[in-house]
Amino acid sequence: xxxxxxxxxxxxxxxxxxxxxxxxxxxxxxxxxxxxxxxxxxxxxxxxxxxxxxxxxxxxxxxxxxxxxxxxxxxxxxxxxxxxxxxxxxxxxxxxxxxxxxxxxxxxxxxxxxxxxxxxxxxxxxxxxxxxxxxxxxxxx
Numbered sequence: 550x551x552x553x554x555x556x557x558x559x560x561x562x563x564x565x566x567x568x569x570x571x572x573x574x575x576x577x578x579x580x581x582x583x584x585x586x587x588x589x590x591x592x593x594x595x596x597x598x599x600x601x602x603x604x605x606x607x608x609x610x611x612x613x614x615x616x617x618x619x620x621x622x623x624x625x626x627x628x629x630x631x632x633x634x635x636x637x638x639x640x641x642x643x644x645x646x647x648x649x650x651x652x653x654x655x656x657x658x659x660x661x662x663x664x665x666x667x668x669x670x671x672x673x674x675x676x677x678x679x680x681x682x683x684x685x686x687x688x689x690x
Contacts, residue, residue: 550577551646551665552611562654564647570659571646574617576625576684577608579666580676608664609690617689620646628683629676637670 554572562570579600586599617623620639627635644652649667653659676682684690 550575550608550611551650551667553659553661553663553665555661557650557654557659559658560654562651562659564651567647567650568614570650571614572661573611573613574620574686574690575609575611575664576686576690577606577664577666578627578682578684579669580605580607583675606666609684612686612689617686623687623689625670625684625686627670627672627685629674629680630682633672634674635670635672637668642668 551574552572553570555570557567557570582599582602582605584599585602586596589596589598622640624636624638626633626637646667649665650659653665
């Protein structure tokens with residue numbers, strides 16, 4: 550998760566000036582209720598209810614960008630019940646932070662306090678009530 554610490558200037562953001570907007574980083578889980586998603590899809594409806602439900606996006610504490618350093622050198626992981634479910638290197642992202650902020654600025658005003666979920670490594674799978682998870686950004690979070 551990228552946390553913005555400053556408002557972006559109006560209009561489409563130039564990727565070259567995007568990084569100073571970033572306050573810091575965190576780890577977030579972008580959860581999906583597949584039952585609600587499938588029901589909406591079956592009716593040809595938007596499936597936003599499957600993505601926007603109570604507790605659908607837990608986020609860790611935020612760490613200032615200067616403490617994290619170069620994201621390209623880092624990786625994130627998710628353990629569920631003690632087993633690694635997801636692991637991914639930031640160097641493998643299709644788009645980097647400035648590119649993602651640039652694209653988002655085409656649709657939204659980017660403001661201080663915004664949290665931007667960046668992507669999902671392979672290994673998506675169900676979680677059940679009572680599951681225990683640990684999400685990590687190397688040894689930082």
